[in-house]
Amino acid sequence: MATTTVLTTESPDRWKYLNNILTRRGPYSDETFEPGDEPKAFLADLKIFGAGGLGCEILKNLALSGFKDIHVIDMDTIDISNLNRQFLFREADVGKSKAEVAAAFVMKRVRGVKITPFNCAIQDKDDEYYKQFKIVVCGLDSVEARRWINATLVNLVGEETLIPLIDGGTEGFKGQARVILPTISCCYECTLDMLTPRAAVPLCTLASIPRQPAHCIEWASVIQWPKEKGDLKIDMDDPEHVTWLYTKALGRAKEFNIPGVTYAMTQGVIKNIIPAIASTNAIVAASCCSEALKIATTASPYLDNYMMYTGDESVYTYTFQHEKKDDCPVCGNLPQALTVDPESTLEELMEKLQERPETTLKKPSLRTSAKSLYLQAPKQLEEQTRPNLEKQLKELMEEGDELSISDPGMPFNLRFIISFSS
Amino acid sequence: MLKIWSMKQQQQAASAASGKKKVTAAQLRVQKDLGELSLPSTMKTHFPDPDDILNFTLTIEPDEGMYKGGAFNFDFTINQNFPHEPPKVLCKQKIYHPNIDLEGKVCLNILREDWKPVLNLNAVIVGLQYLFLEPNASDPLNKEAAEDLKTNRDNFKRNVRSSMGGGYVKNISYDKVTK
Numbered sequence: 001m002a003t004t005t006v007l008t009t010e011s012p013d014r015w016k017y018l019n020n021i022l023t024r025r026g027p028y029s030d031e032t033f034e035p036g037d038e039p040k041a042f043l044a045d046l047k048i049f050g051a052g053g054l055g056c057e058i059l060k061n062l063a064l065s066g067f068k069d070i071h072v073i074d075m076d077t078i079d080i081s082n083l084n085r086q087f088l089f090r091e092a093d094v095g096k097s098k099a100e101v102a103a104a105f106v107m108k109r110v111r112g113v114k115i116t117p118f119n120c121a122i123q124d125k126d127d128e129y130y131k132q133f134k135i136v137v138c139g140l141d142s143v144e145a146r147r148w149i150n151a152t153l154v155n156l157v158g159e160e161t162l163i164p165l166i167d168g169g170t171e172g173f174k175g176q177a178r179v180i181l182p183t184i185s186c187c188y189e190c191t192l193d194m195l196t197p198r199a200a201v202p203l204c205t206l207a208s209i210p211r212q213p214a215h216c217i218e219w220a221s222v223i224q225w226p227k228e229k230g231d232l233k234i235d236m237d238d239p240e241h242v243t244w245l246y247t248k249a250l251g252r253a254k255e256f257n258i259p260g261v262t263y264a265m266t267q268g269v270i271k272n273i274i275p276a277i278a279s280t281n282a283i284v285a286a287s288c289c290s291e292a293l294k295i296a297t298t299a300s301p302y303l304d305n306y307m308m309y310t311g312d313e314s315v316y317t318y319t320f321q322h323e324k325k326d327d328c329p330v331c332g333n334l335p336q337a338l339t340v341d342p343e344s345t346l347e348e349l350m351e352k353l354q355e356r357p358e359t360t361l362k363k364p365s366l367r368t369s370a371k372s373l374y375l376q377a378p379k380q381l382e383e384q385t386r387p388n389l390e391k392q393l394k395e396l397m398e399e400g401d402e403l404s405i406s407d408p409g410m411p412f413n414l415r416f417i418i419s420f421s422s
Numbered sequence: 423m424l425k426i427w428s429m430k431q432q433q434q435a436a437s438a439a440s441g442k443k444k445v446t447a448a449q450l451r452v453q454k455d456l457g458e459l460s461l462p463s464t465m466k467t468h469f470p471d472p473d474d475i476l477n478f479t480l481t482i483e484p485d486e487g488m489y490k491g492g493a494f495n496f497d498f499t500i501n502q503n504f505p506h507e508p509p510k511v512l513c514k515q516k517i518y519h520p521n522i523d524l525e526g527k528v529c530l531n532i533l534r535e536d537w538k539p540v541l542n543l544n545a546v547i548v549g550l551q552y553l554f555l556e557p558n559a560s561d562p563l564n565k566e567a568a569e570d571l572k573t574n575r576d577n578f579k580r581n582v583r584s585s586m587g588g589g590y591v592k593n594i595s596y597d598k599v600t601k
Binding site for chain 2: 030032042046134143144147151155157160162164181183184189192193195197199200201202203204207208222223226227295296297298302329330363365367368369370371372375376377378379380381384385398400401402404406407408412413415
């Protein structure tokens with residue numbers, strides 16, 4: 001029974017180093033920081049959310065930093081190739097949900113932590129779900145997912161909800177960590193222009209003068225596949241599809257005397273696989289999680305707001321403040337409440353908007369997420385949407401719909417959340 | 423916990439409202455791009471579903487150059503990653519053009535390797551129009567057509583005319599694009 005006793009008793013030394021930080025004031029502690037038991041108790045009570053490819057590292061770090069109520073989302077299942085760096089998984093776990101296996105492992109290893117796993121896409125959860133968290137930590141693997149979580153958290157700002165987003169990402173030996181305080185500091189969308197676009201080869205190079213093995217593979221997928229398979233989508237997890245592409249690419253490589261096309265390379269090129277290096281993931285995830293700890297406790301100043309880690313040319317890190325973009329489509333102008341009379345027509349609404357100084361516009365176009373209400377250009381769309389001007393608003397929209405107004409003279413769209421007057 | 427809310431209040435009063443059905447960032451941007459389109463009389467759009475602004479057809483009817491008299495249709499497909507990713511553009515007809523292949527794929531730098539999020543739909547449309555005024559033999563997708571243009575411009579012009587009428591060029595039949 002001795003082992004059971006050890007498992008249920010908290011060793012006094014267990015949080016020794018965390019206690020050193022949380023029970024004493026440091027020279028850089030925030031003025032609101034009150035050392036003692038409170039910050040730790042707060043940590044334990046704080047709901048935090050993690051997701052994505054850096055998941056193993058993030059989950060482990062959060063649990064070992066004293067966070068006790070953690071949610072994790074990951075839509076992937078465990079693949080044999082993950083085992084070299086995703087250390088919470090074993091060979092027997094291949095095929096199982098990453099979120100579930102990771103949660104079970106960490107809960108078993110770190111006593112007293114509660115992890116709630118979801119095997120789904122982050123987009124499957126709604127605002128109500130995300131509202132419950134105090135901090136969101138993400139290590140996502142795509143621009144699309146990052147834009148989504150960023151827009152979601154920015155849109156949640158209001159009624160004393162303001163959830164910091166801590167985002168990490170790696171690419172080979174390079175990585176970055178950033179802290180986004182929605183609407184206060186620069187958001188993900190503000191810096192979208194800075195992303196390096198995926199290096200693309202001109203279509204005509206693929207079609208006529210391939211020089212590299214990757215050109216042959218891209219030719220097979222971009223030009224030959226649609227030509228021979230029509231609308232059928234390429235499924236890169238289907239070995240038949242990959243073999244087809246590989247064979248085609250190989251044939252073309254022979255024709256042009258280009259060596260080096262392999263099956264693995266075919267997968268790599270088409271899936272745009274970015275090499276993941278365990279140590280880079282560890283560095284970036286550690287940075288993200290210490291930001292979570294600092295924001296949660298105010299024990300030390302947090303990252304404001306971007307840290308890049310360059311490990312590919314010797315090693316270098318640089319921290320700087322990305323600027324918030326005033327005309328950012330996501331955080332530049334938050335949707336405001338707008339009450340309209342459901343019986344009035346769209347044309348009457350547009351006249352009403354003209355009376356408000358902030359919506360006095362030259363040539364406004366109006367849309368909801370599902371409907372083109374009235375678009376003034378191009379001409380054909382104007383003709384198609386003109387009949388809506390006569391319609392009553394209750395026919396065109398519902399309460400809670402977002403109304404987006406654009407105008408050629410305005411750098412961004414105005415957004416309103418519709419409610420009906422009774 | 424960091425007192426973020428008081429930081430917010432110091433900065434500005436927040437009065438954001440939150441709704442059920444949000445307009446996505448891609449939709450916001452396309453709506454803005456469309457509002458800024460000023461199409462000349464040689465171009466018109468067609469939206470099969472006017473509520474779906476991410477999918478439409480553009481018709482170009484060049485009023486000068488070798489392709490004068492034709493009406494060329496392009497499908498625009500824009501995904502939620504716009505403007506991080508360029509719109510997908512496909513020519514709907516089988517035409518004889520050095521920079522457009524027989525499946526309708528278009529070799530235009532800003533549709534692929536030179537796309538940037540600061541570019542907009544207007545830039546793409548201007549680029550497409552330019553392809554009909556100045557077909558470019560050095561970036562061939564249809565190699566035969568490019569070769570013809572390079573070696574014998576008059577012959578190329580004749581081929582363009584007969585292809586546009588629905589005729590054959592070197593045993594390949596093309597779609598009729600003249601009205």
